[in-house]
Every structure is written in structure tokens, then in C-alpha cells.
Amino acid sequence: MWGPAAETLSSLRICRIMRPADASGAGGVRGGTILKMAEAGATVSTRHCNSQIGRRCVAALVRAERADFLSPMRIGAHATHVSAEVTSTSKRPVEVRVNVMSESVLTDTKKPPNEATVWYVALSLKKVDKVPGVPPGLYPRQEREAEGWKRCEAQKLGCRETTQRNGDAARPRRNPEPDTASYSQSGVLHLAGPSDSTLHGLVHAGVSTKLVDGVPGIVAARHCKTNTVTASVDATNFYKVTEGCDITVSGRMTFTSNQSVEIEVPGDADPVQDNLQTRYQAASDFFTCVPLSQEGRSLPVPQLVPDTEDAKKRFEEGSGQYLQMKAKPQGQAEPQP
Structure with missing residues (x-):
């Protein structure tokens, strides 16, 4: 039976110093840089999708839920810790929770983490347009299994609502004539x-x-x-x-x-x-x-x-x-x- 994955099924932790190339003109780390680091979820998702013998596939990002930037990050004396963990699976998508925390290397103080939930699907390396099923994850408590299913259904509904909203907003407009x-x-x-x-x-x-x-x-x-x-x-x-x-x-x-x-x-x-x-x-x-x-x-x-x-x-x-x-x-x- 498909269900949420165990907390220790697949996880990843990385750390690096924020540098000038990561910052805006005011010295704060760009939100896009943090979101880019959140793509560490692709690694843990790919690990899970290849956990069964004989499977050769790669995880592709299909949806990112609301990302909350709870505290600003600065360049220089701050190390950024990124943790990504598979939190649930269903027949197709894999849910990954990503936390990004800033820690001062001078004072050892930590700021509240920036959090994001991202969803991935598996793509076959032999046939890229083929989306194989996701290996099931085992979870000891049924209530956590039910919570994972609810989140999965919610993200599917969110995808449909976003598609419909964008479709209504995208009005056809006249493009300039070629060669002009x-x-x-x-x-x-x-x-x-x-x-x-x-x-x-x-x-x-x-x-x-x-x-x-x-x-x-x-x-x-x-x-x-x-x-x-x-x-x-x-x-x-x-x-x-x-x-x-x-x-x-x-x-x-x-x-x-x-x-x-x-x-x-x-x-x-x-x-x-x-x-x-x-x-x-x-x-x-x-x-x-x-x-x-x-x-x-x-x-x-x-x-x-x-x-x-x-x-x-x-x-x-x-x-x-x-x-x-x-x-x-x-x-x-x-x-x-």
C-alpha cells in the first residue's frame, strides 16, 4: 500500500558560507538563492525513487508549496545549513520538506529556519516522458499515513486550481508582426x-x-x-x-x-x-x-x-x-x- 515514507527513509544535510554572489545590493541573501538551495530535495527524491533494484530514474520538481522566509540571511559570517527529508509518498509524487537555517560562525547564534515543501515525480532515464510509480514508503503510525495522503490530495487540488486560474488570466493578445x-x-x-x-x-x-x-x-x-x-x-x-x-x-x-x-x-x-x-x-x-x-x-x-x-x-x-x-x-x- 502506498503511504508516507519513514522520517529516516532519505535525508540530506549540507552547509556552506553565503558569499557576495549570493546577495543583493543591500547585502542580504536573495530569496532565489535560498530557493535554489531548497532544490536539495531533488537529491533525496532521486535516492528514494531509485531505492528499488533495477530502477533507473531521476526526480523532477513539479510543485513548490508556499515558502516562508522567517528571517533574513546576510553574507560573510553566516553559515547556511540545509536539510532535506522525504516526508511522504503516494502513487506518483514524493513530498520533501526542506529547512534552511542560518548560523553565525562568530557568535554561534541560530536564526529561525526558512521552510519549504516541494513535490517531485520520477522520470525514467530510458524514456524521459514516462512517469513511473514511486516506491512505497513505510511509516509506523497510521495517523501520519493519513496526514500524508491529505497533503498529497491538497497539492493535487492546488495544481488544478493554479492551472485554471492561470488559464483564465492568460488572455490572447496580438503579437507584433514579424520583421518589425x-x-x-x-x-x-x-x-x-x-x-x-x-x-x-x-x-x-x-x-x-x-x-x-x-x-x-x-x-x-x-x-x-x-x-x-x-x-x-x-x-x-x-x-x-x-x-x-x-x-x-x-x-x-x-x-x-x-x-x-x-x-x-x-x-x-x-x-x-x-x-x-x-x-x-x-x-x-x-x-x-x-x-x-x-x-x-x-x-x-x-x-x-x-x-x-x-x-x-x-x-x-x-x-x-x-x-x-x-x-x-x-x-x-x-x-x-
Whole structure:
């Protein structure tokens, strides 16, 4: 008979120090970092799902119940202890309770744990889309067995309610037409933390460069529907960005020739912790990208359709600059793709 697993069936404990890469600009550990550590439940679930001889499967996360962050965590002098334990099983899902506790390595004081309940199902390694049954767990007391079944039924009902609610909220909306500037436009948002900054709180220019470099590749791939490579980058202007700023990098197509695309990539900084300072430009750049086939040969570019007055103005400016570059004698400037 299927039932809740014994408390000692499968458990895991890990410990590590929180580092600058785990923290936000204010020095507190991000909630996403704690939730990532809660994925230790995948290990204990996989152990349980492979407890029967001859089974070869891996546990996949299907639902995370409400996670309560009972106390903030700080970087540096705090060790984080994570414990994950299988608490019940049913025919398909495995319930895992994860506790994350912070302990000061200097004063030996502990904070209340952050708790989460996560559910996993087994996926066969031979056939990924096959969901085999979960090995039964034995529990000495029937009342705990009944409690486990109730939680299992509750999480199934919660899954159905969430699916129905999201289905009602997801209204079909008109997408921008293909080949337009709005269709390929993309962006990324990044909160500059301690690991991005110097000892004086200034964000490394390389962080901004990395963010700026990733966006035009997405924009070009959306427009060209194939892999693209960067052919050239104009001179880049950098401005001072401090730790704790939100960096927003957006990319928009401005011009296309027969074999290349031009993408403007502005980057803005928003000092979210400083009410006196307003949003300002952190970087500005223009990228030229070329689409390639799987064999590495250049492909023709779908012509850009400017769908707004601003897009039309930028297209005309890009066309004029492109014609000027083409008119220059070879040797004075690098040939454009």
C-alpha cells in the first residue's frame, strides 16, 4: 500500500558560507538563492525513487508549496545549513520538506529556519516522458499515513486550481508582426550586487559589457530566425554605476542591409536605494550582426519593417550611415558585412 515514507527513509544535510554572489545590493541573501538551495530535495527524491533494484530514474520538481522566509540571511559570517527529508509518498509524487537555517560562525547564534515543501515525480532515464510509480514508503503510525495522503490530495487540488486560474488570466493578445522592430526587441534586467563591484562600490565595466553583449544576439536571432555572430561593435561609452543599481539593457533593431543587421543597445541604471538620484544612462552601443547557416555561410537578412515613427527615423539614420560607410574608399574603414 502506498503511504508516507519513514522520517529516516532519505535525508540530506549540507552547509556552506553565503558569499557576495549570493546577495543583493543591500547585502542580504536573495530569496532565489535560498530557493535554489531548497532544490536539495531533488537529491533525496532521486535516492528514494531509485531505492528499488533495477530502477533507473531521476526526480523532477513539479510543485513548490508556499515558502516562508522567517528571517533574513546576510553574507560573510553566516553559515547556511540545509536539510532535506522525504516526508511522504503516494502513487506518483514524493513530498520533501526542506529547512534552511542560518548560523553565525562568530557568535554561534541560530536564526529561525526558512521552510519549504516541494513535490517531485520520477522520470525514467530510458524514456524521459514516462512517469513511473514511486516506491512505497513505510511509516509506523497510521495517523501520519493519513496526514500524508491529505497533503498529497491538497497539492493535487492546488495544481488544478493554479492551472485554471492561470488559464483564465492568460488572455490572447496580438503579437507584433514579424520583421518589425517591435517583434525582435528584447531586454534584460540585472541588480548590481557585491560580486559585480569593486571594493569602493563601483560596478565593473565588464559587468555592463557582458549584459550589453548578450542582448543584441537575442534581437538578431529573433529577426533572422537563425544563429548570428557579431561582426562589429561601435565605440562604447560607459558611465559610473554603483552597487545596488538596477541595470536595464534593451536592444532594438535600427537598420538592415542585405547581409547584416544593426542593433542599438542602450543601458540604463536606476539607483533603487537612492531617492535623490534619478534613472540615467549607463552605457550606449551599436552592434552589427550577421546571420549564418549551420555550415557557417552568411545568409540573406529579412528586411526590417519600421512599425513606428521612431523606428522609421532610426531606419533612415542607419541607412544614411550605411551608405556613407560603403562610399568610403577601402582601407579607410573596415569593410561592412
